[in-house]
Amino acid sequence: MSDTINETITPVSQRESLVEIKDLWVEYRIDGGVVHAVNGVSLKIHKGESLGLVGETGAGKTSIAKSILRVLPDPPSRIAGGEIYMDGENMLKLPEHSMRKIRGKKISMIFQDPMTALNPTKTVGAQIAEAIILHEKMSKAEAAIRATEMLETVGITKERYTDYPHQFSGGMKQRVVIAMAMACRPELLLADEPTTALDVTVQAQILDMMTNLKKETGTSVLMITHDLGIVAETCDSVAVVYAGEIVEYGSMTEIFDDPRHPYTVGLFGSLPSIDSKELRLKPIQGMMPDPMNLPSGCKFSPRCPYADENCKCAVPSDVTVGGTHIAKCFKAGEKKA
Amino acid sequence: MTPILETKNLKKYFKTKKGMLHAVDGIDLSIQRGRTLGVVGESGCGKSTLGRTILHLLEPTEGSMRFNGKDITKVSPKELAQLREHMQIIFQDPFSSLNPRMTVSEILVEPLIISGKFTREEIEKKRVELLDTVGLPKRYANSYPHELDGGRRQRIGIGRALALEPDFIVCDEPVSALDVSIQAQILNLLQDLQEQRGLTYVFITHDLSVVKHISHDIMVMYLGQMVEQAPSEELFAHTYHPYTKALLSAIPVPNAHKRMQRILLKGEITSPVNPAPGCRFYSRCPYACEECKNPQRIEQVAPGHFISCCQARKINNL
Numbered sequence: 309m310s311d312t313i314n315e316t317i318t319p320v321s322q323r324e325s326l327v328e329i330k331d332l333w334v335e336y337r338i339d340g341g342v343v344h345a346v347n348g349v350s351l352k353i354h355k356g357e358s359l360g361l362v363g364e365t366g367a368g369k370t371s372i373a374k375s376i377l378r379v380l381p382d383p384p385s386r387i388a389g390g391e392i393y394m395d396g397e398n399m400l401k402l403p404e405h406s407m408r409k410i411r412g413k414k415i416s417m418i419f420q421d422p423m424t425a426l427n428p429t430k431t432v433g434a435q436i437a438e439a440i441i442l443h444e445k446m447s448k449a450e451a452a453i454r455a456t457e458m459l460e461t462v463g464i465t466k467e468r469y470t471d472y473p474h475q476f477s478g479g480m481k482q483r484v485v486i487a488m489a490m491a492c493r494p495e496l497l498l499a500d501e502p503t504t505a506l507d508v509t510v511q512a513q514i515l516d517m518m519t520n521l522k523k524e525t526g527t528s529v530l531m532i533t534h535d536l537g538i539v540a541e542t543c544d545s546v547a548v549v550y551a552g553e554i555v556e557y558g559s560m561t562e563i564f565d566d567p568r569h570p571y572t573v574g575l576f577g578s579l580p581s582i583d584s585k586e587l588r589l590k591p592i593q594g595m596m597p598d599p600m601n602l603p604s605g606c607k608f609s610p611r612c613p614y615a616d617e618n619c620k621c622a623v624p625s626d627v628t629v630g631g632t633h634i635a636k637c638f639k640a641g642e643k644k645a
Numbered sequence: 646m647t648p649i650l651e652t653k654n655l656k657k658y659f660k661t662k663k664g665m666l667h668a669v670d671g672i673d674l675s676i677q678r679g680r681t682l683g684v685v686g687e688s689g690c691g692k693s694t695l696g697r698t699i700l701h702l703l704e705p706t707e708g709s710m711r712f713n714g715k716d717i718t719k720v721s722p723k724e725l726a727q728l729r730e731h732m733q734i735i736f737q738d739p740f741s742s743l744n745p746r747m748t749v750s751e752i753l754v755e756p757l758i759i760s761g762k763f764t765r766e767e768i769e770k771k772r773v774e775l776l777d778t779v780g781l782p783k784r785y786a787n788s789y790p791h792e793l794d795g796g797r798r799q800r801i802g803i804g805r806a807l808a809l810e811p812d813f814i815v816c817d818e819p820v821s822a823l824d825v826s827i828q829a830q831i832l833n834l835l836q837d838l839q840e841q842r843g844l845t846y847v848f849i850t851h852d853l854s855v856v857k858h859i860s861h862d863i864m865v866m867y868l869g870q871m872v873e874q875a876p877s878e879e880l881f882a883h884t885y886h887p888y889t890k891a892l893l894s895a896i897p898v899p900n901a902h903k904r905m906q907r908i909l910l911k912g913e914i915t916s917p918v919n920p921a922p923g924c925r926f927y928s929r930c931p932y933a934c935e936e937c938k939n940p941q942r943i944e945q946v947a948p949g950h951f952i953s954c955c956q957a958r959k960i961n962n963l
Contacts, residue, residue, distance in 0.1 A: 364824035364825065364826060365824050477913050478913075479913050480913070507687035507688055507851065507913075507914070508687065508851070508853070508892060508895040508896060509687065509891055509892060509895045509910045509913075510913055511895065511897075512894075512895035512907060512909060512910075513909055513910070515897070516907070516909060534824065534825065535897060535899075536899035537896060537897025537898050537899045538897045539899070540897065540898060540899050540900055540901055541897045541898070541904070560901055561901045561902075564899070564900065564901035565901055574826060575825060575826065576899070577829070578825045578826045578828065578829035579825060579829075579854065579899055580829075580832070580854040580855050580857065580858030580859075581854060581858075582853065582854045582857060582881070582893075582896055582898065583898070583900075583903075586858070588833055588836070589829035589832055589833055589858070590829070591826055591827075591828075591829030591830040591833060592826040592829075595794055595796065595797075595827070596794075596824075
């Protein structure tokens with residue numbers, strides 16, 4: 309049923325970066341305090357690469373993606389610090405009208421829930437064409453032709469151009485959303501849990517289609533997911549997010565074959581496996597920390613089986629394990645079982 | 646040995662404007678005490694309706710059910726109340742299934758108060774015991790559900806189901822709303838409880854790796870019908886039904902070097918309203934032929950391994 313894959317990918321160090329996030333901080337001000345959602349994230353997304361952003365609910369994955377597009381609701385959220393570069397420009401400093409030219413053109417985003425991402429009062433064709441007219445110098449007729457092509461690319465027949473979102477099933481709606489996002493051939497696609505709301509057989513269709521689309525267009529993808537299986541199948545590199553920090557980063561094989569951060573190890577231990585029969589899972593103890601009241605020292609230390617006194621007071625910095633592989637852990641040098 | 650639960654040709658139809666919706670359509674199952682039957686399928690396949698029909702949260706349209714050898718297809722309200730002491734349910738959504746106006750300990754002991762068989766002292770004792778059983782610290786006894794996170798809330802749901810010490814629990818997607826690290830904690834808890842108390846579970850889920858981990862036997866459903874059923878190990882080692890094959894191949898594997906040979910299905914699940922008499926998987930099946938338009942028979946292909954597919958022998962060279 310399974311076979312080994314041997315794809316040659318350009319080493320990440322030799323690739324050009326498309327978007328570079330430097331020391332990003334995001335906070336939400338709510339009654340009773342400040343939620344620290346993103347705490348000093350630095351990350352490079354390279355040209356043509358698929359980067360998986362993995363973590364659990366509340367880790368700050370979506371906040372990172374929304375910061376890139378600057379679509380965080382302000383208030384209550386606020387980018388408290390950092391820089392995000394694309395084409396040598398700090399996007400966080402750009403005026404709003406310049407950002408509007410980037411959204412949907414250079415960078416676009418697909419959301420988890422295709423049901424709420426579409427306008428129920430417009431036909432799907434018109435919604436795709438809208439994005440094209442906004443960004444490309446095209447007449448309405450030309451945009452309609454391009455929109456029809458996009459529909460066909462995502463596997464929807466052109467007869468359905470004039471159908472409304474409610475006439476589509478969940479998987480088909482997500483195809484429409486992807487067609488819309490890809491209509492202007494963006495350089496970066498932010499995919500926020502694009503298949504979480506779908507059944508597995510439909511998820512397989514969508515992932516397959518996205519992989520093919522990416523091959524054709526060379527678009528970089530930031531794949532936000534909690535599913536390590538999806539990361540293994542679609543991503544070249546992986547960033548693991550915990551409590552608003554990237555605790556481990558590396559190529560897909562580095563992370564999957566030799567995870568060094570205890571949180572990453574814990575995530576793998578929590579997964580029931582389809583191949584082997586383990587009698588008991590090895591879950592991570594405890595719960596995600598309260599983002600309004602983060603622990604001192606290493607944020608994972610209260611749940612970490614390897615933590616000692618030092619971990620509880622000192623904040624670990626990035627430790628290079630080898631190649632591009634980095635882990636934010638004092639004990640990253642040790643192999644974790 | 647008498648199975649703890651047995652259903653024969655169980656059906657649950659819903660009347661809709663467009664016609665009869667065949668949510669559960671002729672399910673035969675039999676579960677031995679202390680075992681876990683995993684019921685797996687995609688949204689709309691009728692797995693939750695099946696669980697709810699077994700518990701009389703929905704009344705069956707046709708067919709029969711036996712619990713511990715006793716016919717429970719038709720029960721009076723009084724009999725039902727007694728039955729509920731033996732069968733309980735854990736719901737998927739730990740947010741909407743707990744009364745927001747009740748404290749944790751009130752929720753936990755409510756079943757005891759309703760049953761009317763316990764003295765005040767016994768209830769007080771149970772209050773503490775139940776928190777301990779599901780691994781919640783005592784300080785949460787007087788908290789309200791909204792103060793707790795999803796994993797802890799699900800522990801309350803489990804505690805409430807255990808209050809009357811039932812033998813049989815329907816777990817309706819109990820971990821689907823939880824993050825993986827919390828999901829693993831809850832799965833371990835359910836397994837420990839089964840070992841300690843000899844509980845029988847019907848474990849409903851759409852997640853095949855979870856179902857494989859926790860179940861002794863697995864039933865795969867598609868549009869209200871059983872398509873394949875086998876002991877867990879057997880099902881994963883020898884998958885015969887085209888739908889099960891596609892379903893298994895669709896799971897993304899968290900391994901850097903392994904890829905399943907993926908079988909991509911055409912289209913999406915069809916409507917369960919007034920379905921045609923033949924195989925329900927017909928329109929999406931890569932092996933579909935004229936013969937499949939006839940009603941399907943359930944066949945045993947190996948000990949305990951049942952399939953409902955007229956082409957299965959040909960496809961798998963059986």
